[in-house]
Amino acid sequence: MPANLTPAYHAAEKRYRQANTPDEKLEALREMLAVMPKHKGTDKLQADIKRRMSQLKDQSRKAPAARQVPMWVIEKVGAGQVPVIGPPNAGKSALIARTTHADVRVAEYPFTTQTPTPAMMPFENIQIQLIDAPAWSEDFDVGWLPELARRSDACVLMADLSDARTAEAIAYIVEAMEARDVVLIGEVPDEREGFEVCIPTLLAANKREAPGALDTLLELETLFGDRFPIAAMSVEEGTGIDEFKQALFNVMQIIRVFTKQPHKEADLGEPFVLPVGSTVHDLAGKIHKEILANFRFGRLWGASGRFQGQRVGEEHVLVDGDIVELHTR
Incomplete structure (x- = not known):
């Protein structure tokens, strides 16, 4: 049932x-x-x-003890928090350095990253918080990584196309996460049983310039194509980065909504970021509780309306790029 x-x-x-x-x-x-x-x-x-x-x-x-914030509890900023998880030498730190210009430690040897490090990745008119996470493998189990993923808005699972065994490494991480009730999946199902947490996840296949990369990519698509969207790229050459950003935005299932005041131009600077399926009611509540309490109606410009300037109620479902003018009592 x-x-x-x-x-x-x-x-x-x-x-x-x-x-x-x-x-x-x-x-x-x-x-x-x-x-x-x-x-x-x-x-x-x-x-x-x-x-x-x-x-x-x-x-x-139990008697209270001195509390210390765990290293995996990182304050969320921007449009969403997204850990980058994967096996050793997949290029996680290099990806974050390339997309955020943050000063992260990048090296050719494994396990360079020891603690989670946040950095902001710009995408069009928003900022997404990426977190550089330690490598995870059968030889090096990072027990707190599932907790980091559990708190996140999405995850990037990074594969190394230069490694013929990368599919095994990805399968290990997916299974180890599920053993801790964290399910990495491209699209979160509406219905599920048990207490597991489903985290929308993008499979990022790095080093597509490497010899044999196409065969490895085909194996990943065969094994995981029904579970994850896959973005192939080369961090070293800088190719596929824009496609990666767009794919991650799509996986996060968020929309950007702008507001305007009556008789004034819309504020197209920083949008309000809401989950897909959000309504005018949700937008009003995010702006201020007083606006929600005194809401009368809204006027809409954007793809979710039948015409520009349409009058809408609080249950109207918004889509990415909508502009809303809120009227209150």
């Missing part, structure tokens, strides 16, 4: 995986349980939530 989880549940679930403290996690779990439909299709999920609530309550009963 499908779970038919509501938007309110998904919002609470996102707050749970982004929570920094046990109290914040417990509050989010309570909300998830409260808004979840109660039927056989959610029995397993309800049990998982109650188990996690019990574990958090047990933790809170």
Whole structure:
């Protein structure tokens, strides 16, 4: 039986995986349980939530100790937080250096990156926060990487086309993540069972200039083409970078919406970034709670309307590039 989880549940679930403290996690779990439909299709999920609530309550009963923020808790800025994960020498740090111009450590030997390092990648009119993460392999298990991915808005999974065994390395990371209830997938399904967190993921295939790269790319497409969108590129030569940025934006499932005041030109500087499927109601709430409380109607210019300047209500669904004029009481 499908779970038919509501938007309110998904919002609470996102707050749970982004929570920094046990109290914040417990509050989010309570909300998830409260808004979840109660039927056989959610029995397993309800049990998982109650188990996690019990574990958090047990933790809170213990004597408090000095708390230190884990290294994988990084403040989110920009349009989204995206860790770059992959096996050794795939070119993760080189990609971040190329796309963000940040001063990250790049070397030919494995395991150069030891701690997560954030940097901002410009894409058109927004900034996406990439995180340079340590390499992960069967020989070097980074136990906190699933927690970093769990809190993220999307992931980049990086493959090395110069390595004939890169498909095995990618499969290991995917399976190791799933063992920790983190599912890397190109498009997050509407329905799922259990308590796993699905993270939209782009498979970035680097070093397409290497000998044998085409055969390796075909193997990746055969094994993972139904699961991930794949962006082939050469970080060293600088080819395929623009296509990579566009593919990552598509995977993140976000839209950019602009606002304007009555009788004035639209502010086309920094857009408001919202999840795909967001409404005028969501936009008003993101701008200010007072605007939402006093909302009367909106006027719309953009692809989601039937005509330019159309009057719309708060339930109107927005698309990328829309311009909205909000009218309040």
